[in-house]
Amino acid sequence: MVVRKIKKYVYAQRDYYDLKKIFPDASYTSISDRGNFIVRTAIAPDSLGSIYDIEFQGGVDYKSTVYLYKPFSYKDNLNEFPHYYRFDESKQALELCLYFPGEYNSKMQYKNTIVPWAMEWLYFFEHFMITGTWFGKEIQHNNGETHDSI
Numbered sequence: 155m156v157v158r159k160i161k162k163y164v165y166a167q168r169d170y171y172d173l174k175k176i177f178p179d180a181s182y183t184s185i186s187d188r189g190n191f192i193v194r195t196a197i198a199p200d201s202l203g204s205i206y207d208i209e210f211q212g213g214v215d216y217k218s219t220v221y222l223y224k225p226f227s228y229k230d231n232l233n234e235f236p237h238y239y240r241f242d243e244s245k246q247a248l249e250l251c252l253y254f255p256g257e258y259n260s261k262m263q264y265k266n267t268i269v270p271w272a273m274e275w276l277y278f279f280e281h282f283m284i285t286g287t288w289f290g291k292e293i294q295h296n297n298g299e300t301h302d303s304i
Contacts, residue, residue, distance in 0.1 A: 199276035
């Protein structure tokens with residue numbers, strides 16, 4: 155059990171420093187003594203895309219999570235909005251649905267998984283805002299709702 159926690163701590167450190175390299179202009183970064191981290195930055199899905207305020211969270215005690223902060227373009231009707239887990243009232247942000255439970259683990263590097271999955275999610279989000287159709291991969295959740303699993 156202790157060895158597993160140490161490995162998760164090492165993986166979290168790696169991911170935190172990778173994110174700081176990828177996003178050197180991040181507006182906020184933090185890592186705790188326990189290896190839990192937050193990196194908040196502005197990203198665009200491609201060179202022509204809009205810029206979005208995103209927060210990456212992860213570490214020893216938390217699942218890997220990505221939040222999309224307001225303001226972002228949506229019609230204020232989250233019932234019609236696709237592919238997110240929940241709207242976090244305290245953050246005023248969407249928790250993005252990037253992977254199905256079990257599809258990601260802490261051994262996998264953020265820079266090769268979570269970051270490109272978030273970029274792809276934003277790419278499909280921009281197309282959804284224009285067309286009203288989600289063109290990304292989908293997976294059926296246990297509650298019967300269809301969510302994105304990139």
